[in-house]
Amino acid sequence: MGSRFKVKTSAIMMAALVLSGCSNNSSSSSEESETDTTLQALISDANLTGDPSTNRDLPDITDLKAQLGMKLFYTKGLGGDEDSACVTCHHPMLGGGDDLSLPVGVNAVDEDLLGLGRVHDGDGAPNVPRNAPTVFNLGLWDQVLFHDSRVESIGKESGVNGASSGIRTPDSAFGTADTNVQTGQTLAAAQARFPVTSNEEMRGNTFEAGNDNDAVRSALAARLQGDADWLTEFQTGFSSTADATTLITYDNIAEALGEYERSMVFTDTPWGDYVSGDSSALTEEQKQGAILFLTSREDGGAGCSGCHSSDFFTDESHHVVAFPLAGNGKGNINDEAGNDDFGRERETGDAADRYKFRTPTLLNISATAPYGHTGSYQTLEDVVRHYTGPRNRVTEYFDDNGGWCQLTQFSTIAGCAALYPDARTNSLLAISKLESDRLAGESEEFAEDLTLSDDQVNQLVAFLEALTDPCVEDRACLDAWIPDTSDAGPDGLQLNARDSDGELL
Ligand code: HEC
Ligand code: HEC
Structure with missing residues (x-):
């Protein structure tokens, strides 16, 4: 890890134990140590270490390229109409996401207001079809990015975030490397080529209208090339004296954005402390939840780790779990047609993959509500209960609980119930x-x-809550990943985010 400026709580606790002369057993009941024995056996069977970030080459936020990436991440200058930035939907204080079920990108009433209260001009309803996933721990993914994995490592080598082989993106055919993404580039850098091309997220409806993705990227790079302050930033970030056209390319923009995201390593959790030997890091309830989570269905457990496997809590693979659909869906097959979301099938073209979505990581899950690919569940309890009977839970969701209108984001939108007439039918499909x-x-x-x-x-909910790094709920700890809010950035377009009370995030 190494990139963090805080004292490990586990170290303090261990020291306290030593000072008070306590042995592990003297203060705990025999039932508790039985729990520990069971849990430790499950941990060892699953080969867990408690920290998925070890043995990886991840940048520090103080690295020059990550610093440049931070400035790029926060500038509305990468938005076609200069009203949306990456941070619009991925703010560190909002769990690396936006706290919303569905994002509001361009054309917001207040472009600098993030989180709850961010609405569109017009009817106020969000127009991005999927939930914004966290960018925390982005450098820990080795195989795929996006809910449908449309950015995908060809070789899927472990430990390198996609940097060892080619990367398939929406600009290349399924299974084929995108020739514009050079080998050695990470999944993070490959992904960062796309949000600027989405009309709803950043591009708007008129910028480079009718032109392809590369035209959009070139036009944005040209915009930054025209600004002497950006040239200074790029020369520092890339430790180079080259001129603007050489240095300010979209490839370099994407690389710097990726390095900033990859510096967001937040894996120091109570669960990790427990796995590395501090048996007091979890409550008894959390330990019981961990046992359920890690025990297979055949052995009487909840079998969660069948998909949420490894120290990163994901198999980076795709499954049908059929959370309800909130919204109009991203579309059926490849084109944007239809108002359902066929998920992985949109990429593979294989009907067997219909409604499959990528297994999300569960690290920092307390900070990333709402949940699922359309943010249709507001709480962890709702998610856990889903697994006890998807058909009944989804029917209740729409028939008794108001569907998407029960979600915090929608509670203030007038005419909410009429927004998505097919969401119930599609969810039942x-x-x-x-x-x-x-x-x-x-x-x-x-x-x-x-x-x-x-x-x-x-117990399961309590366990899930132990997977969050306290840093992500602490403004002071996150400070290094948020540019000085009294500054306007190189181009005067830095998004200094405020919440609905007008407080700076
Ligand atoms: C309007 C909101 C919005 C903006 C602005 C936005 N994103 Fe996202 N981002 C999303 C959504 C929604 C998804 C999921 C889309 C999907 O899976 O189909 C996503 C997915 C991602 C992912 C994939 C994470 C994962 O776990 O797979 C990364 C990384 C990311 N965005 C980075 C960026 C960067 C970098 C920018 C700026 C260049 C950006 N985003 C701008 C909404 C946004
Ligand atoms: C068959 C594989 C599978 C199993 C088993 C499974 N999950 Fe999931 N889980 C998924 C997938 C896939 C998603 C994403 C669904 C979506 O995007 O709509 C998900 C989503 C979640 C989320 C929301 C994450 C987010 O960021 O939105 C939580 C929390 C979760 N699962 C917890 C659990 C728990 C607890 C169990 C055990 C009771 C469990 N899962 C069992 C595959 C699985």
């Missing part, structure tokens, strides 16, 4: 797909609904 996959024996990890008591639901 996903449930039917899950059920037919189960009958065909093709849903191994989620072959049956779970039976969980209320206590067990609470």
Whole structure:
């Protein structure tokens, strides 16, 4: 890790134990140590170390390229109409996301207001079809990015964030490397080529209208080339004296953005402390939740780690779990047609992949609500209960609980109920797909609904809450990843975010 400026709580606790002369057992009941024995065996069977960031070459936020990337991440100068930046939907104080179910990119009423209260001019409803995932720990992904993995490492080598082989992107055919992404570039850099090309996220409807993605990138690079302050920043960031046209290319913009994101390593969790030997880092309830999480269905557990596997809590693979759809969907097959979201099928063209989405990491999950690819569940309890019976939960969601209108973001939108007329029907189609996959024996990890008591639901939620690094809930700890809010950035377009109370984030 090395990039953090805080004292490890586990170290303090260990020191306190030593000072007070406590042995591990003297203060705990025999039931508790039985719990520890069971849990430690599961940890060792799964080969967990508690920290997925070890043995990786990740930048520090003080690195010059990451510093340049931070300035780029916060500038509205990369938005076609200069009203949206990367940080619009991925702010460190909002869990590396935006706190919304569905993002509001361009044409917001107040472009610098982030999180709840950010609305569109017009009807106020969001127009980006999927939830913004966190950019925290982005450098820990080795295989795929996006909910449908449309940015994908060809070789899927472990430990290198995609940098060892080619990368497939939406600019290349499925399974084929994007020739504009040089080998050695990371998944993070490859991904950073795309948000600027999306009309809803950053581009707007008129910038380079009718032109292709590369035209948009070149036009943005040219915009920055015309600014002497950006040239100074790029010369520093790339330790070079080259001129603006050589240095300020979109490839370099994407690389710097990627390095900033990859510096956001937040893996120092109570769970990690427990795995590395501090048995007091978790409560008994959290330990029971961990046991349920890590124990397979056959052995009477909840089987969560069948998909949320490894120290990063994801298999980087795709499954149908059929969370409800909030919104109009990204589209059915490849084109944007239809108002459902076929997920991975949109990329592979294989109907077997319909409604499959990438397994998300669960690190920092307390800070990244709402959940699922359309942010349709507001709480971790809602998510855990989903696994106890998707058909019943989804039916209740729409019939008894108001569908998407129960979500915090939608609670103030007038005419909410009429927004997405097909969301219920489409959500039930996903449930039917899950059920037919189960009958065909093709849903191994989620072959049956779970039976969980209320206590067990609470245990699982308590365990999930132990997967968050306290740094991400602490403004002072995050300070290094947020540019000075009294500054306007190289181009005067730095987005200094405020919340709905007008407070700086
Ligand atoms: C309007 C909101 C919005 C803006 C602005 C935006 N993003 Fe995103 N971002 C999203 C959404 C939504 C997704 C998920 C899309 C999907 O999976 O189909 C996403 C996905 C990502 C991911 C993938 C994370 C993962 O776990 O797979 C990264 C990385 C990312 N964005 C970085 C950026 C960068 C860099 C910029 C600026 C160049 C940016 N975003 C601008 C909304 C936004
Ligand atoms: C069959 C594989 C599979 C199993 C088993 C599974 N999950 Fe998931 N999980 C997923 C997928 C896929 C998603 C993403 C769904 C989406 O985007 O709509 C997800 C999403 C989540 C989320 C929301 C994450 C986010 O950032 O939005 C949480 C929390 C979660 N799962 C917890 C659990 C728990 C707890 C269990 C065990 C009770 C479990 N999962 C079992 C595959 C699985």
